[in-house]
Amino acid sequence: MTKIELPSYLEQTEDVKDRFQRLKARPVILEIDGLHKDFESRQGHVTALKNINFEVHRREFVCVIGPSGCGKSTLIRILAGLENKTSGKVLLDGKDVSEPGPDRGMVFQGYTLFPWLTVKRNVMFGLEARGQGKFSSEEEARQWIDLVGLSKFEDSYPHQLSGGMKQRVAIARALANQPRILLMDEPFGALDAQTRAKMQSYLMGIWQNIDITILFITHDLDEAIYLADRILVLKAHPGEVQEVIEVPVPQPRSPDQMLSPEFLATKKRLEDLIHPPEEEVSDDHMNLVRMVPVTDDVSSVF
Amino acid sequence: MSMAISQLFSVRRELKPKTRLLVMIFSFLLPLLVWSLVSYVPFIWHPKMEVTNPGSVEYFTKGMLVDRDVFESELQNTVKQGKPQPEGIRANPVYLPAPHQVAIAFYTAFTTEPKLRSEKWLHESLWDSIQVIFWGFLISSLVGVPLGILCGTYDFFSKLFEPFVEFFRYLPAPAFGALAVAILGIYSAPKIAIIFIGTFFQQVLIVSNTTRKLDPSLLEAALTLGAKRTTLLFRVVVPGIITNLYKDLRVLLGWAWTYLIVAELIGASSGITWFITQQARYKNFDNVYAAIMMIGILGLSIDIILAWLGRRLFPWEREMAKS
Numbered sequence: 001m002t003k004i005e006l007p008s009y010l011e012q013t014e015d016v017k018d019r020f021q022r023l024k025a026r027p028v029i030l031e032i033d034g035l036h037k038d039f040e041s042r043q044g045h046v047t048a049l050k051n052i053n054f055e056v057h058r059r060e061f062v063c064v065i066g067p068s069g070c071g072k073s074t075l076i077r078i079l080a081g082l083e084n085k086t087s088g089k090v091l092l093d094g095k096d097v098s099e100p101g102p103d104r105g106m107v108f109q110g111y112t113l114f115p116w117l118t119v120k121r122n123v124m125f126g127l128e129a130r131g132q133g134k135f136s137s138e139e140e141a142r143q144w145i146d147l148v149g150l151s152k153f154e155d156s157y158p159h160q161l162s163g164g165m166k167q168r169v170a171i172a173r174a175l176a177n178q179p180r181i182l183l184m185d186e187p188f189g190a191l192d193a194q195t196r197a198k199m200q201s202y203l204m205g206i207w208q209n210i211d212i213t214i215l216f217i218t219h220d221l222d223e224a225i226y227l228a229d230r231i232l233v234l235k236a237h238p239g240e241v242q243e244v245i246e247v248p249v250p251q252p253r254s255p256d257q258m259l260s261p262e263f264l265a266t267k268k269r270l271e272d273l274i275h276p277p278e279e280e281v282s283d284d285h286m287n288l289v290r291m292v293p294v295t296d297d298v299s300s301v302f
Numbered sequence: 303m304s305m306a307i308s309q310l311f312s313v314r315r316e317l318k319p320k321t322r323l324l325v326m327i328f329s330f331l332l333p334l335l336v337w338s339l340v341s342y343v344p345f346i347w348h349p350k351m352e353v354t355n356p357g358s359v360e361y362f363t364k365g366m367l368v369d370r371d372v373f374e375s376e377l378q379n380t381v382k383q384g385k386p387q388p389e390g391i392r393a394n395p396v397y398l399p400a401p402h403q404v405a406i407a408f409y410t411a412f413t414t415e416p417k418l419r420s421e422k423w424l425h426e427s428l429w430d431s432i433q434v435i436f437w438g439f440l441i442s443s444l445v446g447v448p449l450g451i452l453c454g455t456y457d458f459f460s461k462l463f464e465p466f467v468e469f470f471r472y473l474p475a476p477a478f479g480a481l482a483v484a485i486l487g488i489y490s491a492p493k494i495a496i497i498f499i500g501t502f503f504q505q506v507l508i509v510s511n512t513t514r515k516l517d518p519s520l521l522e523a524a525l526t527l528g529a530k531r532t533t534l535l536f537r538v539v540v541p542g543i544i545t546n547l548y549k550d551l552r553v554l555l556g557w558a559w560t561y562l563i564v565a566e567l568i569g570a571s572s573g574i575t576w577f578i579t580q581q582a583r584y585k586n587f588d589n590v591y592a593a594i595m596m597i598g599i600l601g602l603s604i605d606i607i608l609a610w611l612g613r614r615l616f617p618w619e620r621e622m623a624k625s
Binding site for chain 2: 080081082100101102104105106108110112114115116117125126129130157158159173174177183
């Protein structure tokens with residue numbers, strides 16, 4: 001077996017380098033400064049997040065990745081205002097964030113569509129909650145439903161839709177509020193591989209065309225590299241920033257790039273960060289549970 | 303054959319539509335069949351003898367019901383003494399009328415005039431009962447449902463009301479009968495109060511529990527969409543629990559009916575359950591059975607209508623149950 005020689009994930013072409021320079025010159029939309037989160041649990045004091053510092057620029061696509069227990073969900077919930085921080089600052093457009101608000105849209109893994117409302121009324125929910133008239137919200141909702149390609153289903157109820165369609169409604173519902181930033185908590189985690197890939201390109205398309213900044217949590221390495229400008233890698237116990245990776249894969253992205261050297265190099269780096277090499281399970285252990293006799297016709301799978 | 307049986311008894315699988323209907327009809331036919339067997343086939347039970355001809359036994363009269371061993375010993379006596387023998391047929395006790403008798407009573411109960419001027423016709427009694435249930439349940443729901451929703455939504459209200467409600471629901475509603483009459487007079491008001499007491503406290507707890515079961519992520523989603531307090535309550539909590547709430551109310555309405563019998567025995571007697579007690583006193587057990595069945599039929603019909611209405615009111619629920 002020949003090993004493929006991969007470049008370093010830090011190597012960027014001139015175009016990519018140039019783009020990152022322009023990206024970092026954009027105004028900062030979200031600033032996380034010295035964020036701490038402690039839990040009091042029965043086992044005692046747990047530090048979920050420790051000293052998180054990070055800045056997101058306007059119209060940037062940031063993915064957050066990390067092993068389970070690294071507090072990535074806690075992080076996004078704090079940003080959404082659904083959980084309190086212990087200390088530190090979260091600034092959206094320079095203003096402190098402490099409770100949920102329509103300026104931060106959120107898409108959850110579990111769809112969370114209102115089952116008693118049709119697709120259209122679901123999308124209208126935020127607009128109406130903020131006091132917009134029924135007629136104009138309906139008009140706006142239609143446009144967002146059209147954007148996610150579900151015009152035919154605007155009068156359907158959520159249970160009549162497939163998982164991918166439900167998540168598209170959830171995205172339309174969050175975007176209808178025209179939030180400054182879209183927070184996505186493993187939104188495609190429950191979808192099958194094919195639907196997931198489709199949803200990723202949908203999301204890319206939307207992101208390229210409207211003024212939205214996205215913070216996207218995932219545990220799927222390919223998804224993170226494919227979608228993100230930058231990847232925030234967290235480590236567990238306590239949740240800390242391990243590295244911020246500038247993805248060297250040029251924009252606009254396409255699924256073909258998934259086999260490109262820079263894509264694979266980034267993936268290798270992420271794998272090293274998230275799954276550090278562990279001791280291999282020794283053969284002795286396996287011998288203890290060996291159930292197939294050596295004399296069996298198929299005594300080995302090799 | 304074994305295929306058919308395994309289809310009938312597969313775990314958590316729906317039966318085929320035709321089979322299902324058949325089985326549901328059997329659910330009523332089976333008790334009727336048992337009842338008919340006991341009533342019409344003499345050797346199954348029939349512990350009594352109905353005297354058709356008293357013969358020489360002095361205390362026998364025609365149509366009288368006597369125990370079988372008594373009849374047998376009197377028969378032996380007359381045989382020994384060579385006097386005319388009594389004749390009789392096997393019969394069930396008076397408290398178990400046959401299906402056809404009850405069916406007839408079902409009709410005649412509506413057509414026979416009450417024995418006393420002051421007593422009411424059956425349909426009037428029924429109407430009285432329906433009104434008592436209706437008002438008792440309506441008043442209970444008007445207070446209990448909002449209170450339950452508040453308790454399920456805000457911990458403050460939960461801690462303020464639920465401990466007392468929890469205590470009060472163990473107090474038996476009938477115990478308040480005399481008190482209700484003393485306060486509210488003897489007509490419908492104390493009866494309505496008993497239905498209220500019997501329903502209200504359970505209702506608050508059940509509704510608050512149902513409210514608490516609402517998926518919290520729906521509330522979080524609404525919060526991130528900019529919903530504030532009242533919007534959250536009226537546009538997420540209420541519609542989110544409404545289908546389960548409706549089911550709760552249907553169950554609670556059934557409970558309200560069980561309190562009816564107590565309610566109608568206090569103050570001025572009235573209503574269907576009083577009709578039952580009265581008829582039992584006259585030993586018209588066919589009327590008693592007919593009236594009990596009427597309550598059953600009435601209750602079931604109301605429930606079927608409510609279920610149908612529920613499917614109309616909550617279109618998103620219907621197919622969710624299917625899928």
